[in-house]
Amino acid sequence: MEYNNCPTCTGEIGVNEDGYVACVKVDCDFIHYENPTPVVAAVIEYKDGNVLLAHNAKWPPHMFALVTGFLEKHEHPEEAVLREVKEEVGLDAEIRGFLGHYTFKKMNQLIIAYHVYSDGEVELNDPEIDEVKVLPFAKVRTWTSGTGEALHKFLEAKGYSPEVISFS
Numbered sequence: 001m002e003y004n005n006c007p008t009c010t011g012e013i014g015v016n017e018d019g020y021v022a023c024v025k026v027d028c029d030f031i032h033y034e035n036p037t038p039v040v041a042a043v044i045e046y047k048d049g050n051v052l053l054a055h056n057a058k059w060p061p062h063m064f065a066l067v068t069g070f071l072e073k074h075e076h077p078e079e080a081v082l083r084e085v086k087e088e089v090g091l092d093a094e095i096r097g098f099l100g101h102y103t104f105k106k107m108n109q110l111i112i113a114y115h116v117y118s119d120g121e122v123e124l125n126d127p128e129i130d131e132v133k134v135l136p137f138a139k140v141r142t143w144t145s146g147t148g149e150a151l152h153k154f155l156e157a158k159g160y161s162p163e164v165i166s167f168s
């Protein structure tokens with residue numbers, strides 16, 4: 001959100017010594033912290049020994065990543081990740097473990113990542129996802145940002161040393 005004036009006192013907005021957008025009036029304590037948005041991510045282990053990656057219809061043709069989605073109001077992250085897997089690729093899944101939390105600075109997001117398992121049949125009913133790719137663990141490449149770090153951790157725990165590609 002951008003501010004032309006302070007929403008608390010209508011004073012002038014500037015940047016404080018900590019680098020935050022804030023009111024410049026000495027007697028006003030408004031600071032716009034720009035807290036990160038919570039996002040869940042699923043490393044989908046698919047049919048034993050494979051990872052399922054998804055392609056967003058808005059992305060370049062050969063870019064695949066984890067199924068992700070925003071945490072909704074009052075929703076537990078475990079519920080959210082299973083909901084996103086069902087919505088985006090039509091799979092009922094079970095949580096096998098928590099992989100960690102990661103930052104995605106480019107989008108000011110906090111990624112909450114889980115290892116989930118499914119052996120069902122993919123159904124693409126969400127227009128956001130237009131294709132999936134299923135790769136054996138040994139063929140998966142990871143990337144240097146947010147969800148790529150979670151995928152890397154998952155593969156290392158399975159005994160693999162995946163190639164890391166640049167993320168831009």
